[in-house]
Amino acid sequence: MKDLKLAGLDSERSIIEVDGVSIGGKEIILMGGPCAVESSIQMQESAAVVKKAGGKILRGGVFKPRTSPYSFQGLGMEGVNYMVQAAKEYGLLCVTEVVDTRSLELVVDKVDLLQIGARNMQNFELLKLAGKTNKPIILKRGLSATIEEWLLAAEYILSAGNPRVILCERGIRTYEPSTRNTLDVSAVGVAKELSHLPVIIDPSHAAGRRDLISSLSKAAIAAGADGLLIEMHPNPDEAVSDGPQSLTPEQFINLAQELGMVAQSVQRFFDFGTDDSLEALRSKIDLVDRSIVEGLAERMQIVRKLSDQKRLDRVKDANREKEIIQRLMSLAEELDLPAELVKKIYPIIFEYGIQTQIKSKIEQDKRLDPSCYYFGSK
Ligand SMILES: C=C(O[C@@H]1C=C(C(=O)O)C=C[C@H]1O)C(=O)O
Numbered sequence: 001m002k003d004l005k006l007a008g009l010d011s012e013r014s015i016i017e018v019d020g021v022s023i024g025g026k027e028i029i030l031m032g033g034p035c036a037v038e039s040s041i042q043m044q045e046s047a048a049v050v051k052k053a054g055g056k057i058l059r060g061g062v063f064k065p066r067t068s069p070y071s072f073q074g075l076g077m078e079g080v081n082y083m084v085q086a087a088k089e090y091g092l093l094c095v096t097e098v099v100d101t102r103s104l105e106l107v108v109d110k111v112d113l114l115q116i117g118a119r120n121m122q123n124f125e126l127l128k129l130a131g132k133t134n135k136p137i138i139l140k141r142g143l144s145a146t147i148e149e150w151l152l153a154a155e156y157i158l159s160a161g162n163p164r165v166i167l168c169e170r171g172i173r174t175y176e177p178s179t180r181n182t183l184d185v186s187a188v189g190v191a192k193e194l195s196h197l198p199v200i201i202d203p204s205h206a207a208g209r210r211d212l213i214s215s216l217s218k219a220a221i222a223a224g225a226d227g228l229l230i231e232m233h234p235n236p237d238e239a240v241s242d243g244p245q246s247l248t249p250e251q252f253i254n255l256a257q258e259l260g261m262v263a264q265s266v267q268r269f270f271d272f273g274t275d276d277s278l279e280a281l282r283s284k285i286d287l288v289d290r291s292i293v294e295g296l297a298e299r300m301q302i303v304r305k306l307s308d309q310k311r312l313d314r315v316k317d318a319n320r321e322k323e324i325i326q327r328l329m330s331l332a333e334e335l336d337l338p339a340e341l342v343k344k345i346y347p348i349i350f351e352y353g354i355q356t357q358i359k360s361k362i363e364q365d366k367r368l369d370p371s372c373y374y375f376g377s378k
Contacts (some may be wrong), residue, residue, distance in 0.1 A: 009192075014198060035204075036060065044086045080106075099126075131159065139166065171207070179206065201225045210246060210251065214254075217255060260272055
């Protein structure tokens with residue numbers, strides 16, 4: 001694309017540093033908070049949840065570009081102060097949306113990042129002014145903007161002198177009414193092919209309903225997104241805006257717990273572990289235990305299949321068992337785990353493996369020779 005003089009991908013991808021948080025590196029950055037700032041207590045509660053989930057950035061709208069003029073328009077500067085205070089207390093950064101040059105000037109020195117929303121993606125005066133600030137800009141893709149238009153909007157900010165732009169896909173307008181917008185997952189790959197800028201995903205505005213947020217967030221990471229911007233409210237049923245698409249604190253934390261595995265599968269990481277409280281460490285252990293048991297169940301399924309290929313009197317194979325134990329004992333040593341643990345646990349696992357094969361073999365034999373039923377039932 002010829003006009004992407006600064007946004008175009010030359011060689012290196014940009015990693016955007018904001019006070020110790022790097023967006024666009026290996027780490028997946030989680031940002032969360034309510035659609036609109038409503039009160040000091042609401043922001044305190046939200047900040048506590050974001051922190052607990054391993055999130056790095058607190059979001060909250062104070063100037064709300066609402067579809068209807070009669071919807072809540074935001075708390076303005078009072079709201080900014082609530083958010084800044086809460087973020088500070090919990091060691092988080094904070095971001096809010098600016099809707100015009102006036103609101104930008106009001107908040108630029110207060111927050112850590114600025115957001116330009118979908119409806120203002122082509123507000124060129126605002127883009128130029130954002131380009132003159134020293135704050136990173138989260139630039140949302142417009143409701144009906146092509147990827148090219150979105151990148152050219154980023155080019156406005158870059159060419160005005162601000163190199164820190166983060167692209168945010170938030171769903172586009174399609175003919176499909178089941179979701180508020182359609183999350184364009186492929187936009188992540190396309191934008192990254194054309195541009196060096198980090199790309200994050202806002203699944204909340206894309207879906208418009210909370211039941212899809214978890215799966216869309218995981219899809220976003222799998223597709224290569226550098227972060228997630230998710231709406232979460234301490235009490236979504238009472239939210240003044242976007243309640244139906246806001247996660248509850250519990251859902252937000254549960255989702256965050258699952259992000260690490262998805263991140264790992266695409267050679268990234270998500271640090272759920274910033275919270276080392278007893279409760280947080282125990283939930284981490286619960287997650288690991290779950291995958292241990294799931295792994296054992298999967299192993300058992302495979303072992304059971306092996307019975308097809310064996311005679312009943314040849315189910316146990318001592319050499320194979322020895323070989324497995326030796327291999328896993330060296331792995332344990334490499335991983336700083338007592339090798340003795342493997343030596344003790346595995347014979348029990350083999351024992352159950354053998355039992356399950358024998359059972360399956362007997363069932364097979366019965367199926368092959370139905371006479372044994374008749375014989376047995378006489
Ligand atoms: C699965 C097998 O059968 C038995 C169970 C084993 C296991 O659980 O890994 C290993 C050897 C056998 O004693 C096998 O032969 O591989």
